[in-house]
Amino acid sequence: MNELKLYGLLIRASIRSRMQYKFNFIFSSLMALVINVMEFLLIAIILNRFGDIKGWGLLEIGYLYSAIILSRALYRTVASDVHHIERYLVNGEMDQLLTRPIPVLLALMSQNFNILAAEFFQGIIIMTICINGLMAAGQMTWFDVPLTLLMIVCGGFILFTIGLITSTVGFWITRIRDLQNITEDAARNAAQYPISLYPKWMQLILLTVLPVGLVNYVPTLYIIRGEMGPWVIGLVLIFTAGFLWVGLRFWRVGISRYQSTGN
């Protein structure tokens, strides 16, 4: 509990320091909005022209897309510098975090706290439109809204764990940006669309080794398509807890292998 309070305190300090540069915050949020709108526009244009992709319509893919956008925004807001650990490893900045009287991971997570306002804004808008449409089509009820929220939060934890494991690999190989391209960028990009589109080998990877399929696709199969059963949500919850535990254990192994670099 004390650690959570400390995390809150550090986050507030981080937000205050960021708000000293108001123009930068507004400009970066606007640019992020432009980037995300373009990304979704591409998907919407394809679906608008061709109707659906393997039986998945615009509302369903919009739901998948906004779920992963919101989960990612949660992860990158709460633990921004877990993703940017390479800088700490290359410049030897990790040494400073090691000297602090708090857990290293907590110290890292509270650095450069960054509210991804554009991603949250866009994700909530698209999600609201899709849920409205899916309710009108009888594919969702009000009961599914808390399930959607649960899916987004679990998704945030899964993406955080994937990011944490990738960052931990950095204790051995130092440079991890290219690895993150595969484990975070390519995997997230793939999860914006139904996993069933991909060849079997890729589906297997996206549901096991890089489990982004469990962030949105698998729960969505139950929530809006009524496939499988409510046990899917329980399975995702158990998986999230287990996966997070494995990620944190791996982090502890990794941090014990840390060798300082830089000057």
Add this chain to the structure above:
Amino acid sequence: MLNTVASSLFGFIYVSIWIGVGEGSSLGEYGVQGMINYVAFNQACLWVTVFLTNGLGLENSVRTGQISMDMMRPVHLFYMLMCREWGQIAYQFLYKMVPIFVLYVFVLSLSLPDRAFTWLLTACALLLAAYISICVQYLIGVCAMWTTESRWLVWANFAVSSLLSGFLIPIEWLPGWLQTISRLSFYPYLQYHPTRIFLEYENGTALFGSLAWCIAMTFICIAVTAIVRRKLEVQGG
């Protein structure tokens, strides 16, 4: 190496999307295999037409103060950065584009043109596209003189390029208003035209458009450099 793997994975994702779309539609003049070829070649050539050094490294130069030394050199800033970037493009061509291209030839049956002239036209289209992209990155990099957030322009340019360059969806399939914006911009000359020339959907007349954009962008870059030379503020050094 990992970067190349990641890039080829992105290609597989986009190809899978079009295979999925193709199950319920004929996909016009392209057909399913045509769209696989289109997306695959686009993904491979990204490495010489879009994925250049962010802002040609100008943001970092401004931050460290290196830019003041660069401006003092007896060589034009744009010319110096352009020459450096051609080296980077040559590296990316050999170690990124070619391996991804060869992988797609074998795995996705990416079809190759029979005529040597098509190869020549494609090479010219890619060279001109790379030059336009160098100019764009230079203009983005120059913004680092006035804002510390210029890296966002790099990502915004990439996002706009994905939509307007025909990278994932051919321009003729965009809504009318987006088609108009796209055709009035340089973006189609980065991806759309080189790919269609390679796949022999069009002849080389689009190269005149590329050339015109290259000339216009060169003048803009030179004019902007003149403004930069008048007043220079560095952040560090």
